[in-house]
Amino acid sequence: MKKYFAALLTGLFMAAAPIQSMAAEYNLILNLPIAPTHNRWQTLLKPWYDELERRSGGRIKIEPYFAESLSKINECLNTVKDGMADFTEAVLSNFPGQLPFHERSWEIADPTRPLDHATEILHQIEKEFPEVMKEFDGAKLLFTYDFAIGHIIGTKDPVNSFQDLKGRKILNFGGPIAASRLKALGMVPVSMSPPDGYMALQQGIVDGAVCNYQLLVSRRYGDIIKYMLPINIMGGSVFMAMNQDTYDSLPPDLQKIIDDMSGDYALEKVEAWLEEEYKLLRTYRDKMGGQVHVFTDEEYAEIRRLTLPCDEEWANTLKSYGLPGDKILARMRQLQSEKDPLWKDSRMVKEFQTK
16 A cells, blocks of 8 residues: 555544554555444444454554545445555446446346345445456455445325326436336436436426435435335445555454455345345335335236346346346346345335335
């Protein structure tokens, strides 16, 4: 790691980072695009780093730099590769072109099922197709994890049948595959930032959004969007990575602690994130008046049929990067059908039914 640069940054960003005890042997910099109030920090990341400090007996201390104070979000991975930061964490879709598989891993979520086991499935794909892990060459990937449930369609007005969605303008915060899926289902995708999206919903410029319960509650989209429609357009994946030189400089006992808290260790923590998503669902349901409409088996069969060409587009994109897109797609489909129920049998729908 470039120690002189890290020392300079510590001085420049003193206001953004906490003062650490001089007793620590390793004061390591964490680059985060999110604010300290973000529930991903509160629910998953802070407990992880607190546990790392505890297991090291205080020999490791983490200095977090929040809200893009160290770099822009799409540069987070590079700050770990070049030694500006020791750790970073960010949503994978913010790295277009850098991570051909991971940036779009759940753009082909089965529209007829939730994504409650997305992290488990993604880890299985990473093991079975190790070539996708080369995307992180130059950094030490600690683990990936995924958002629960998935990003489904929310609308301002009631939808009683799949046909009612035709022609509706829907905010799309995903990539081109997500836009293709919306088009295939007869909707008009509109690209916009989340803050601008709220205004567009409020002013009637758009009719709804592809969103999760985090967006509905934390950004108050649920004040306007009152109907959630279980059609999974996409999911979201997050990564945790470390500077390789920093890791190599640690003594074997500290390396082992990091190794023990990597890989499938994330699966132990994902349950907390899953519960957080359902807590937000209940807030949307009970305090914002949100409702859910589940489509018929015949409608879901039609939804699945219409989105199949988008799956092929996704697989072909991976193949253009030299990855076995068809095989990865088939395996992801198989794993999701084994682990995630249909929407009508899902926990999400049952939460609304037991209001």
